Amino acid sequence: MAEGDIQKLKEILSGKFAVEEKRIRLKELEFEVSDPDIWTKDRVGAEEKIKEYGTLRSLIEDFDLIETEDDIHSFEADRMPKNKYELAPAIISVFPGAGGQDASDWAMMLLDMYKGYAKNRGWKVSAIDDDTIEIKGEDAYNILLKESGVHRLVRISPYDAKKLRHTSFALVEVMPVLERIDAEKIDIPDRDIKVEFSRSSGPGGQNVNKVETAVRVIHIPTGLSASSQAERSQGQNRERALSVLKSKIVKLMEEKQETEIGNLKTKVSPEWGHQIRSYVLHPYKMVKDHRTEFETSRADDVLGGNLDGFIEAELKL
Numbered sequence: 001m002a003e004g005d006i007q008k009l010k011e012i013l014s015g016k017f018a019v020e021e022k023r024i025r026l027k028e029l030e031f032e033v034s035d036p037d038i039w040t041k042d043r044v045g046a047e048e049k050i051k052e053y054g055t056l057r058s059l060i061e062d063f064d065l066i067e068t069e070d071d072i073h074s075f076e077a078d079r080m081p082k083n084k085y086e087l088a089p090a091i092i093s094v095f096p097g098a099g100g101q102d103a104s105d106w107a108m109m110l111l112d113m114y115k116g117y118a119k120n121r122g123w124k125v126s127a128i129d130d131d132t133i134e135i136k137g138e139d140a141y142n143i144l145l146k147e148s149g150v151h152r153l154v155r156i157s158p159y160d161a162k163k164l165r166h167t168s169f170a171l172v173e174v175m176p177v178l179e180r181i182d183a184e185k186i187d188i189p190d191r192d193i194k195v196e197f198s199r200s201s202g203p204g205g206q207n208v209n210k211v212e213t214a215v216r217v218i219h220i221p222t223g224l225s226a227s228s229q230a231e232r233s234q235g236q237n238r239e240r241a242l243s244v245l246k247s248k249i250v251k252l253m254e255e256k257q258e259t260e261i262g263n264l265k266t267k268v269s270p271e272w273g274h275q276i277r278s279y280v281l282h283p284y285k286m287v288k289d290h291r292t293e294f295e296t297s298r299a300d301d302v303l304g305g306n307l308d309g310f311i312e313a314e315l316k317l
Contacts, residue, residue, distance in 0.1 A: 009072050010063075014025030017079060017080045019063050022056050029053040048122050052138070078203040088176035090141040091247055093132040093226070099148065106153045106168040107131065109303060114144070115304020128244060129214075129227040134177060141176045146291075146314040148278035156282045165282055169275065175247035194218040195238065200229040217241045224248045239241075278312070279303070287312065 014020060030037065033053055038046045059079065066072055072213035094110045111133065118125045121138030135144070158168040178186075197212035214229035215237040226244035228237040235269055279299060280286045287302045288295035292313035296302065302310075 006067070006069065006072070009069070012064055013066075013072060013075065014063070017059070017063070019060065023060060026053065026056045026060060027183050028138045029056065043123050048138075054298075088141045088178075089134060089136040090144045091128070091132065091134050091146075091173075091175045091177055091244055092144065093173045093175075093244075095131060095171045095173070097169035098170055099153075099166065101159045102153075102157050103168040103170060105158075106151075107170040109153075110151055110170055110172060113303050113305055113307070114147070114184045116303075117307045118305075120305050126230070128230050128240060130229075130277055132227065132244065136177075141174070143311060143315070144174050146174075146317065147172055147311075149272040152275040154278065154280045154282065173251075175244070175251045178243065178247050178250065183243050183246050186249060188219065188246070188249070192220050197234065197273065200237075213237055215241045216294075219245060219249060222249070222252065224252065292317065 007234065019285055029049055029052060033050055040180065060159065062075055062078070066075060092111070092114050094107045096107040114135070115125050116314065118135045121137055123135050123140060126134050150169055153168045154165065156163055160166060194217070196216040196218070198214045198216070199212055200214040211234070213234050214227065215234060216225060216227040217238070218225040224245060226241045226248060228240035228244065231237045231240055235258070276291055277289045278289065279302070281299055285297050285299040286295060287299050289310055294309055294313040296309060298306070
């Protein structure tokens with residue numbers, strides 16, 4: 001291939017990966033990370049900036065070394081996301097399983113854990129419903145993807161007058177935030193959707209607790225559901241809940257390798273035998289991931305959002 005043709009392909013590749021925009025961002029980061037006080041001002045922010053700096057510099061250096069058609073193909077193969085939603089923001093829902101009031105409390109503890117993890121990374125967290133949050137940050141969905149599954153807690157129940165040890169389960173679902181164009185492609189028949197309305201329990205304006213603005217949508221064939229009460233109107237909450245439901249359906253279709261929504265079956269329930277991770281708070285403290293075998297006795301730190309060891313082990317799977 002002629003040198004001029006290589007240059008044209010390289011220009012197309014530059015636009016595809018926004019190389020020139022990344023060069024500008026790299027210069028900004030060079031100035032920011034050169035600040036000797038960066039670590040004392042914001043340690044977490046400093047780590048994120050240095051990570052971003054390294055990623056951008058590597059991409060630009062590899063791009064500038066392109067000389068042949070093979071170089072172009074190699075660059076694309078190395079830099080393209082491994083799946084369509086890898087770089088998308090994440091939606092996390094946590095649902096209580098077996099364990100009654102303890103399980104409900106455990107679900108809220110897990111949701112707080114992910115909020116803490118996001119805060120530690122400098123990511124933005126917004127509530128969709130009492131059991132669902134959206135996390136925006138670099139590679140959020142890709143990084144959190146393998147947190148999906150059943151999480152098991154063993155502790156002395158704060159709700160048991162006899163102070164007995166209880167085991168609780170909760171199901172964590174991690175979905176990508178769909179782009180509007182992708183969400184519009186998911187066609188769910190009206191007969192497969194059940195919509196429920198209720199009064200919002202959180203902030204949302206003067207209509208809260210006066211009209212039924214909170215919305216829950218249920219996909220009848222699978223039992224998948226999604227709720228929203230963060231928006232001000234019933235219509236907005238219905239749209240938001242339906243968008244989250246479509247994310248769940250897309251995720252399930254990928255897991256089941258199905259191409260048709262109608263072929264989907266109900267998912268696993270959060271109970272004994274399905275757990276991916278155990279959190280033991282009594283008679284000793286230990287958090288262990290049953291897939292990677294990574295474990296730590298610093299259970300309080302984990303529940304506070306320090307998931308780095310588990311996430312790193314998951315990404316190696």
